[in-house]
Amino acid sequence: MNRLITFLAAGLLLLFLSSLTLFTVDERYSAVVFQFSEAKRIISKPGIYFKVPFVQEVRRFDRRIQTIDESQPARIQTIEKMNVLADSYIKWQIVDVEKFYKAVGLDDRKATDRLRNTVNNMLRDEFGKRTVQDVISGKREEVMKQVSKVADTDAANLGVKVLDIRLKRVELEAGTLNSVYERMQSERKTEANRLRAEGAAQAxxxxxxADKQREVLLADAYNKAQKLKGEGDARAAAISAAAYGANPEFYAFYKSMDAYRESFAKKSDVMVLEPSGEFFKYMKNPRAGGGK
Structure with missing residues (x-):
């Protein structure tokens, strides 16, 4: 019985000593072995390791991807001096445990605070160069690309890698919504007036x-008409001259008949003439043109 108790006591003592001298590191963590607050070893591979009991202690650092998610959106001003609320998150991971420990010690919050401040400062800088439209939709990808570049450079000094930075939402403050709507209405009215003015000018x-082309067409038509009229008159004159030259007596008779027809075309027409005048000579004598 005494031997059993002694064996059990020895086993418990061995377990106790093992718990003081042995420790494990799994694949999710890296470990730093401290001796009197001084880092002696950095362990990055998973396994079972030894330490000096009561003299050395182990601190584990999480190597998994971690998230900094803002509880309250940051209040940022755009180039138009309008305030927006930007809600963002940061994905980061420890890649160099030694550098991380030297930079922030045992307080992980120093790293998260520094990353948060770097990202918020960069957002303020980038938003301050752009309009509300740009940061809400137009150039958000460009903004986040620049923010990620600067944040990752700063994080490298901490032994950290920034994997992703995203804006979950960007909203206008309630106090600036009315001014934005008014500005949008003003811009739309200005654009509408511009389009109307351009349309009126184009019209x-x-x-x-069209008026110029009309005048050109009318002038061209008038010229052509006058030309045709001139040609017709010339041709008519030529025909008349030819007819007169062929038989002057008949020509004179024919012209007199035309004159009679035109003169007596209407019953209401009244003419006062001397019966012995030249106008009636062919009525008195159809051969008057011959003189005999």
């Missing part, structure tokens, strides 16, 4: 061009 231009 005037088209009308002026």
């Amino acid at each position: 005037d231009k088209i009308k002026a061009d």
